[in-house]
Amino acid sequence: MSQSFVHRVIHRFGFYFCAFAFAGAVWQTEHYLLSGPIIYLPVPAQAQAVDAFSDMNRLLITLGTSLLGAMGLLLFGGIKGRACSRELWAAMAGALSVAVSIYYGYLANLNVMSMVVDGYFDPRNPALQRIHGLHFGFFLLGVIFFAGFIYQNVRAEYDHEKSRYVTGS
Numbered sequence: 001m002s003q004s005f006v007h008r009v010i011h012r013f014g015f016y017f018c019a020f021a022f023a024g025a026v027w028q029t030e031h032y033l034l035s036g037p038i039i040y041l042p043v044p045a046q047a048q049a050v051d052a053f054s055d056m057n058r059l060l061i062t063l064g065t066s067l068l069g070a071m072g073l074l075l076f077g078g079i080k081g082r083a084c085s086r087e088l089w090a091a092m093a094g095a096l097s098v099a100v101s102i103y104y105g106y107l108a109n110l111n112v113m114s115m116v117v118d119g120y121f122d123p124r125n126p127a128l129q130r131i132h133g134l135h136f137g138f139f140l141l142g143v144i145f146f147a148g149f150i151y152q153n154v155r156a157e158y159d160h161e162k163s164r165y166v167t168g169s
Helices: 003-034 043-078 088-118 126-167
Strands: none
Touching: 003 126, 043 088, 043 126, 088 126
16 A cells, blocks of 8 residues: 555545544534523514524525535536546435435425514524424534535646656646
């Protein structure tokens, strides 16, 4: 096993290990922030809670849509490097994760609308929390895969440029 191969494997899996560790910390922080005491609010505050939840949901959907657009731009117009095809799995996994995230955002909106129609909104509702957690988690997973795709391609281009200057070609 060559040292170059081991070095590449360490860089590839090291990046994903660090990215998943960071994502886990972010997800745990969000879970901790949302797991406070249950407080039933009067009706005017419920309207503000619906607005806040809807705005947060819209933000995640907008960011997911933007991320899908950036992936499309890079895949079909930007990155033409030699590592693009090797790391295409990361781009596809990222796109799929973000698409699933957008779907869960849609489900969260439906859940909130049904709560409002029924005359109450409980931001601590377990079903809503589960849907929102999946929405955020899949978005975070998509960001990690997209960042991995970019990182591996930039690294491959840098290595290619470095080897070109070393060999003098």
